[in-house]
Amino acid sequence: MKSRTIKVDYLARVEGEGSLYVKIQGDKLADVKLKIFEPPRLFEAFLRGRRYNEAPDITARICGICPIAYQMSAVHAMEDAFGVKVEGPLRNLRRLVYCGEWIESHALHVYMLHAPDFLGFPDAIQLAREQPHIVQRGLQLKKAGNEIVSVLGGREIHPINVCVGGFYRVPTRSELAPLAERLKWARDAALETVKWVAQFPFPDFEQDYIFVSLQHPDEYPFNEGRLVSNRGLNISVHDYDDNFVEEHVAHSNALHSVLKSGEPYFLGPMARYNLNFDRLSPVAQEAARAAGLGPQCRNPFKSIIVRSIEILHACDEALRLIERYERPDSPSVPVHPHAARGYACTEAPRGTLYHRYRIDEGGIIRDAKIVPPTSQNQKRIEQDLWQYIPSHLHENHDQLRWQCEQAIRNYDPCISCATHFLKLDIERA
């Protein structure tokens, strides 16, 4: 029997190092392995013995693309442990800085990493030679997000201003005003982005996914809420460990996360959208309908539309937050550490990010568990490839290889996160 392999030794346009190995025997798909060879960095081990208030700055270094997500999950987990409530303008500033990270990370993925697949370019630089104004729009949109993070956080990557209890320094109203000017442009650009990506050619591919995300009674989720799914899961983040398990597989330096039932699940923009459509801002809902999407979307290739809708929502939400902002008297609320356990999930651009800490009476971290979105999506990505490849075996080798890469990029995987990554092998036998 003839067999062949498709190999992608170093997956491009994803964050971190991974590869794909696909084995085809005759007309049957025999194996799919998304391998993550990004070297392990062992954060959970060296967090032991560090102070509770170092967790936001240390865990930010897990990922240069979404440091705010790590900082947010860390501070919320610590505040959960010590019974601290951060409300009012400080809570709103946290939502604002998260909007900045979503805009920056999503614009990077939509324009620089994912769109070139749909248009047949190897990268956005080549795309810019033919459509410079489009790529410029993407870069300026990304910049609008980065500027929020810079103003609130001090710099775009590994911001320095987030602390347990709030911030080290809070901005004045006049410091936020220039952001609003750029965000008004960005909101229009985001709307144009939704229209642009909605015209891309999409393969006919829908799956019956288990979507999981946070859900807040009246907001599109960022920092808090209950963990829900479209199959009836509805739990407090305290019960995360009772409902999800991590498996260690030989081909990956990232742990695979599955539901207790053993089923893989889907996190990120697609999950948030399907579970929280009615909580999107009206302008985002309207743009979604105009783009031909209903409240449900089960085609992962269309995640590029959903991601663009989330950019629009984040721009709109950021504008609303800036408009209502009144500078609080104090940049943070007092924190009194004691022996306790703390749990938090927040919505990173790529999906739910779980942190759990055990702190001793001196405020020292004794145990830490961090589950990033990509390790939770990893098994689901492999499942998509198991479903997608068999009906596309007639395609030529290079085409199929590229489509496999595209199917992986649907998830915007962040491999640096997941090991706490990607290389592609397709073997045809």
Next chain:
Amino acid sequence: MPHVRKPKLAVWKFASCDGCQLSLLDCEDELLEVAGEIEIANFPEASRAVVKGPYDLSLVEGSITTPHDAERIHQVRRVSKFLVTIGACATAGGIQALRNFMDVRKFMSIVYATPAYIETLSKSTPISEHVPVDFELRGCPINKSQLLEVISAFLNRRKPNTPPHSVCVECKLRGTVCVMVAHGTPCLGPVTHAGCGAICPAYNRGCYGCFGPMESPNTKSLSHGWLRLGAKETDLVLAFRGFNAYADSFRKESESHEK
């Protein structure tokens, strides 16, 4: 007019968070201009197209933590005319160098159920411990303006202008009141390499040393200053044992406070 070949740029990743190479994509206003002047020949985070080496300039992110990477860095050196390390991981081993102070096998069993599946070295080491490096750009993360300066300098055969003085000078330039003198806030600014623009003190917190040691830092004297402000020995161990823990002067200082 004769055809002038554009210089070729490659970006390589070892153990890291991707943040330093992201700094290049974060140059939103300059990226397309840079791409006009140089050929981005090998940059997997940005492109699936790879142009074969050799490369005129290689930017290396990340530290060496696996036997495979300890081999791979030699291949990178062989295909690179100039090799510049970007960031604290590549320059000092990064935050993951905290393993260098502990038993790595114990570390692995904390994170992974089956540590036998994982290949790792007992230490996280900077690139310069493995191959000759032409220039080291500091920071966790690097400053994107400094990155553009370094790219421009190497392509124009001049020395990059990245001042080696301390963060203190940047506070003065920025007009920030000294947080240590005025507020008694412990700060690593006096021994930390400039480049960030002294952000932390401007946000009312002490510098935490993410750009690593400046040229000839007097860490001992600063430690005395911290103790006078009421810091404890363990505070000094943790402070010097951060994102540049394995940089020589920071490592020695943290060890001197460990009892």
